[in-house]
Each structure stands twice: as C-alpha cells, then as structure tokens.
Amino acid sequence: MTSAVSATSSPAPQSGGPRAPLLRVHGLKCSYGQAQVLHGIDIEVFAGEIVSIIGANGAGKSTTLMCVSRINRSSGSIEFNGASIASLPPEQVVRQGLVQVPEGRRIFPRLTVRENLEMGAFIRSDKDGIESDLQRIFEMFPILKDRALQQGGTLSGGEQQMLAIGRALMSRPKMLMMDEPSMGIAPILVAKIFDTVKNVLNAQGMTILLVEQNANAALRMSNRAYVLETGNVVLTGSGQDLLRDPRVREAYLG
Amino acid sequence: MQQTVAAAEFLAACALSRVDAVGGFARDGLLSSQEVFTQQLVTGLSNGMIIALIAIGYTMVYGIIELINFAHGDLCMLGAYFALTVVGALGVDQWAGTGGIMGLVLVLVGTAAFCGSLNWSINRLAYRPLRKASKLSLLVSAIGASFILVNLGLFWGGLPMDVFADGTSSAAPKAFPALVSAAPAAQIGDVIYSRTDLLVLCVTLPLMVALTYLVRFTKLGKAMRAVAQNPTGASLMGIDVERVIGASFFIGGSLGGFATVVYSLYNQTVSFQMGYRMGMDAFIAAVLGGIGNLPGAVLGGILIGVIRSMSDGYLEARWTNTVVFGILILILVFRPSGLLGAKLREKV
Numbered sequence: 001m002t003s004a005v006s007a008t009s010s011p012a013p014q015s016g017g018p019r020a021p022l023l024r025v026h027g028l029k030c031s032y033g034q035a036q037v038l039h040g041i042d043i044e045v046f047a048g049e050i051v052s053i054i055g056a057n058g059a060g061k062s063t064t065l066m067c068v069s070r071i072n073r074s075s076g077s078i079e080f081n082g083a084s085i086a087s088l089p090p091e092q093v094v095r096q097g098l099v100q101v102p103e104g105r106r107i108f109p110r111l112t113v114r115e116n117l118e119m120g121a122f123i124r125s126d127k128d129g130i131e132s133d134l135q136r137i138f139e140m141f142p143i144l145k146d147r148a149l150q151q152g153g154t155l156s157g158g159e160q161q162m163l164a165i166g167r168a169l170m171s172r173p174k175m176l177m178m179d180e181p182s183m184g185i186a187p188i189l190v191a192k193i194f195d196t197v198k199n200v201l202n203a204q205g206m207t208i209l210l211v212e213q214n215a216n217a218a219l220r221m222s223n224r225a226y227v228l229e230t231g232n233v234v235l236t237g238s239g240q241d242l243l244r245d246p247r248v249r250e251a252y253l254g
Numbered sequence: 255m256q257q258t259v260a261a262a263e264f265l266a267a268c269a270l271s272r273v274d275a276v277g278g279f280a281r282d283g284l285l286s287s288q289e290v291f292t293q294q295l296v297t298g299l300s301n302g303m304i305i306a307l308i309a310i311g312y313t314m315v316y317g318i319i320e321l322i323n324f325a326h327g328d329l330c331m332l333g334a335y336f337a338l339t340v341v342g343a344l345g346v347d348q349w350a351g352t353g354g355i356m357g358l359v360l361v362l363v364g365t366a367a368f369c370g371s372l373n374w375s376i377n378r379l380a381y382r383p384l385r386k387a388s389k390l391s392l393l394v395s396a397i398g399a400s401f402i403l404v405n406l407g408l409f410w411g412g413l414p415m416d417v418f419a420d421g422t423s424s425a426a427p428k429a430f431p432a433l434v435s436a437a438p439a440a441q442i443g444d445v446i447y448s449r450t451d452l453l454v455l456c457v458t459l460p461l462m463v464a465l466t467y468l469v470r471f472t473k474l475g476k477a478m479r480a481v482a483q484n485p486t487g488a489s490l491m492g493i494d495v496e497r498v499i500g501a502s503f504f505i506g507g508s509l510g511g512f513a514t515v516v517y518s519l520y521n522q523t524v525s526f527q528m529g530y531r532m533g534m535d536a537f538i539a540a541v542l543g544g545i546g547n548l549p550g551a552v553l554g555g556i557l558i559g560v561i562r563s564m565s566d567g568y569l570e571a572r573w574t575n576t577v578v579f580g581i582l583i584l585i586l587v588f589r590p591s592g593l594l595g596a597k598l599r600e601k602v
C-alpha cells in the first residue's frame with residue numbers, strides 16, 4: 001500500500017469544543033531485540049469512543065497494546081487521563097483505569113471461573129462492590145455463572161473470551177483495550193460479543209480501543225479507526241469513511 | 255587440609271545422626287516385627303513431615319519462577335545456626351514448663367522470620383535482576399547463593415559463644431540442646447511416640463493447613479497461583495508480580511525456618527553442611543510428588559521420610575541414599591511429572 005500517511009481526519013468528539021483525548025499515544029516505537037516493529041505510532045482515543053486498529057498479521061497491533069499496557073518497553077509518549085503512564089509498571093496502568101483483554105485471552109487456566117473474575121478485581125478492596133459487579137458479569141454472560149466453579153482452562157474458546165472480558169471489567173476500568181476478541185470464535189458468538197461491546201459496554205460509557213482482524217465488523221461498530229501496516233499508521237479516519245476507502249476495501253475487506 | 259578435617263567431622267556427625275535414626279534396633283529383641291515396623295513408620299513420618307515442609311519451599315519457587323532454588327537447603331542450615339544462637343542467648347537451662355514452651359515458640363517464630371527475610375533478600379539480590387535472563391543464569395546464581403550461605407554458616411560456627419564451643423572449631427558440628435526431652439509422650443504396646451515426634455506433628459501439621467488455606471482462599475494465595483499460571487496475564491490484572499514472587503520466597507523460606515528448628519531438635523546436631531542433606535531429601539521429595547505441586551511436595555516428603563526410615567531399619571543405613579536416589583531415577587524415567595504432577599504441567 002502507499003507509504004505516506006494520509007487521510008488524517010481530525011477526531012470528532014460527539015460534544016462540541018476541543019477535548020483532551022483519554023488516551024494519547026505519540027511517537028511510539030518498540031523493538032524486539034534488533035528488530036524494530038513499531039516506528040513511531042500516533043493514536044488518540046477520546047472518552048466514550050470505540051476506536052479500532054486494523055491491519056494484517058504481524059503489523060504490530062498486539063505490540064502496540066502491550067506497549068500501552070507497559071508490558072513491552074517502548075519509547076515515545078503515552079498519556080492516559082491527562083497524565084503520562086509511559087514509565088509506570090503494568091500494574092499501575094491498571095490502577096489508572098486502563099485495562100487490556102489480551103490476545104489469546106490469557107485467562108488463568110487452573111483458577112476457577114469465579115477466581116479468575118476475582119483476580120480481575122485484584123486492585124479493589126470493596127467486597128460488596130466486587131460481589132455486585134460479579135453478579136453483573138454473570139448477568140451479562142450467563143454461561144459464566146453456570147461454569148463458576150469450573151476451572152477456566154476447561155471452558156470453550158468463546159467462553160474463555162467472555163471470561164477474559166468479564167475479568168477485565170471487574171477492575172472497573174475507564175477504558176478497555178481488546179485484542180482480537182473474535183479470534184477463533186464462531187460467527188454467531190462473535191456477533192454476540194460485539195453486540196455486548198457496543199450496546200452494553202459502550203452504551204454505558206465505556207471507552208474502547210479494539211484490535212481486530214475482522215475489519216468489516218470492527219469498522220462498522222467503531223467511531224474511528226487506524227490502519228496499521230508494518231509498524232506505521234498508514235490511514236486513519238471514521239469507521240464509515242474507512243469502510244468506503246478503496247485501499248481498505250482492497251486490502252482488508254476482500 | 256582444613257576441608258578434609260571438616261569433611262571428616264561432617265561424616266562423623268552423619269554417622270552419629272544415623273545411630274539416632276536406627277535407634278529402634280537397640281530394642282530389637284523386645285519388639286515384635288509388627289512393632290519394629292510401626293516404630294520405623296513413626297520415625298519416618300516425623301522426618302517426612304520435616305522434609306515435606308522444606309520441599310514446599312522448593313516447589314513454591316519452582317512453581318512460580320521455574321527455578322530449582324539450590325540455596326534452599328543452605329538457607330535452612332543458616333536458620334539452624336540462627337536458632338542455636340537464639341537458644342544460646344536465652345540461656346540453655348531455662349527450658350522447663352511454660353517458660354520453655356514460650357521460648358520454643360520464640361525460637362520457632364524468630365527462625366521462621368529470619369529464614370523468610372533471608373530468602374526474600376536472596377531473591378531480591380540474586381534472582382530478581384535475572385528475571386529476563388536465561389533459566390541457566392538463574393540456576394548458576396542459585397548455586398552461587400548456596401556457596402555464599404554455606405560459607406556464612408562456616409563463619410557463624412566460629413563465633414565465640416558457648417553454643418558454638420567458643421568458636422574453637424568453626425567447621426565442627428554443634429550440639430543442639432535437647433530442649434524437648436526425648437521422653438515418651440505415649441507408648442502403645444512397645445512402640446514409643448516420643449515428645450519430639452509430637453512436637454514435629456504439632457508444628458508441621460498446622461503450618462500445612464495454614465498454607466493450604468492461604469493458597470486456596472486468600473487474595474494473596476490466588477494471586478500466587480495466577481502469577482504461576484500466567485505472569486503476563488497477572489500483570490494485566492494489576493497484580494504486582496514481583497511482590498507476589500517476593501511473598502512466595504518469604505513464605506517458602508519461613509516454612510524452611512520452622513522445619514529447620516524442628517529438624518535440629520529432632521537430630522540434636524547442626525553443621526554448616528547439613529543444608530546439603532536437608533536440601534537433597536527435600537528436593538527429591540518435591541520431584542517425587544511433582545515439582546511445582548504443593549500437595550505433591552507434602553506427599554513426596556512423607557514418602558521420602560518413610561522410605562529412608564524403612565531402608566535404615568530393614569536394609570542398612572548405608573544403602574539408604576542408594577534406595578532414595580534409585581526411586582528418584584525410576585520416577586524420572588517412568589513418571590517424569592511426579593506422582594501428582596498432572597498432564598498439564600501443574601504449578602503451585
């Protein structure tokens with residue numbers, strides 16, 4: 001595709017007046033050993049938005065999220081909620097209200113479903129609040145309630161994805177970063193998960209940064225999106241615009 | 255030269271402690287074969303519970319950072335020197351009645367705190383900087399830590415205190431005062447359940463119950479399991495992984511501290527090289543049970559204790575190490591994940 005950064009439409013927050021983004025990543029670079037995989041990425045996410053990052057395998061989408069979560073070392077600035085988080089340890093990032101549902105789910109396979117959810121609430125100590133949030137997650141994903149005492153590793157892939165989402169929500173985040181929630185899951189379940197993300201979580205005010213291979217579905221539900229290619233943002237715009245963009249259609253929508 | 259002397263002294267000490275271990279034979283004429291068996295079983299179970307407590311320290315650390323902590327046995331050795339120092343400082347004659355029990359509790363808790371803190375510090379200084387290095391670097395660091403601890407023990411034994419024979423020979427094994435009399439607590443038939451057996455049970459069993467509770471039901475325990483199963487996932491949930499690892503070192507170390515006090519009371523001698531023996535038995539126990547698996551460490555410890563004692567009683571003490579290592583080899587060949595290690599590599 002084209003090498004130049006193009007179509008930089010300015011983000012359009014719903015309410016009028018300029019607002020500071022909730023998450024602002026600027027000039028993010030990251031290397032694994034000798035190989036540099038991110039070459040200076042700029043991403044902004046405003047409160048209440050769903051923003052997606054799409055791109056081919058190996059483009060650096062997961063790496064970006066891992067840098068923002070401070071699991072990977074990186075250079076460049078990362079600001080969340082007005083403060084720099086670029087030098088915080090990962091557990092402090094969670095305490096700031098920014099939590100990730102990682103690729104491949106990374107649930108705790110030999111903790112029970114309930115214990116997995118409790119670990120999501122690790123940073124909290126309000127017992128009653130945790131218990132009522134647990135019930136809310138069980139309402140959102142009733143299957144988890146039936147499986148509450150079962151080991152996480154015995155769940156099906158789709159159930160594990162719901163568990164991973166539920167677990168992340170247990171920390172009561174301001175913003176959720178989701179890495180390929182649709183990976184390896186049957187279409188009908190993908191639709192249900194995306195529906196929950198859009199019509200339950202986002203509708204209740206949760207800000208979401210979504211990484212997806214499934215570009216079509218991701219762009220449809222997103223306010224804005226970034227297209228990542230070999231460690232560079234090559235395109236950005238509203239979800240609708242990108243859906244119509246010929247370059248995106250050719251490369252990602254078949 | 256110094257070393258040869260030390261080695262000779264160590265062997266002598268081992269031989270002495272073996273005499274203790276096979277004490278049952280002195281009464282051979284009087285005991286029925288059933289009773290010989292029971293007596294050996296009691297001895298084996300007591301030793302096994304001690305080994306189990308030390309094995310937990312190996313298995314916890316392995317479960318969480320996949321390190322065979324070679325310094326663990328030597329940590330316990332230093333704990334024994336610490337305990338002996340405290341006993342010496344308190345005065346050895348003060349150990350009757352309630353005062354004695356208070357003193358004993360003090361020594362137990364003090365040594366546990368000492369070993370826990372020391373283990374925490376070793377992790378902080380020698381292992382944590384290597385978290386991203388290869389497992390081999392970590393292992394070499396553990397062996398280095400082990401050497402340092404052994405030499406600290408050698409130095410400690412030369413301190414001018416009564417309990418260290420005024421430091422005349424720093425390498426010599428030191429007598430550990432018999433604070434708990436070896437008098438029978440109970441006798442059923444001709445089988446004697448000594449007070450030290452009872453002490454072992456009173457110390458080890460509650461600790462195992464407490465640890466089980468901690469690991470299964472507390473927030474820290476769940477976090478420990480979470481970190482063992484998936485450290486990155488745990489970080490992403492806001493768990494301070496290094497803190498949890500540090501806590502595991504502290505807990506494993508302090509269990510070793512409790513164990514070493516009981517071990518010293520049971521065997522009544524300590525030496526700067528005892529860590530090797532304690533560590534080896536416990537390590538084999540951990541592997542036998544399935545390294546990384548807590549119930550496995552307890553099961554393995556008890557089995558190793560009983561097997562040692564049966565071998566001492568029915569074969570000969572000099573065959574015991576052969577038997578134990580033979581069993582280790584068989585396990586590694588036919589069931590490498592240990593008795594309780596599941597198909598999934600089970601951790602903590």
Ligand SMILES: Nc1ncnc2c1ncn2[C@@H]1O[C@H](COP(=O)(O)OP(=O)(O)OP(=O)(O)O)[C@@H](O)[C@H]1O
Nearest residue numbers: 032037055056057058059060061062063064103213
């Ligand atoms: N731990 C690692 N060590 C070395 N290279 C890595 C590592 N993780 C990722 N990479 C490399 O970095 C590049 C970006 O990987 P990343 O996982 O961020 O891609 P992605 O966009 O998430 O891809 P996918 O859609 O397949 O998940 C790839 O070329 C990958 O091979």
Ligand SMILES: [Mg+2]
Nearest residue numbers: 061062063103
């Ligand atoms: Mg990825």
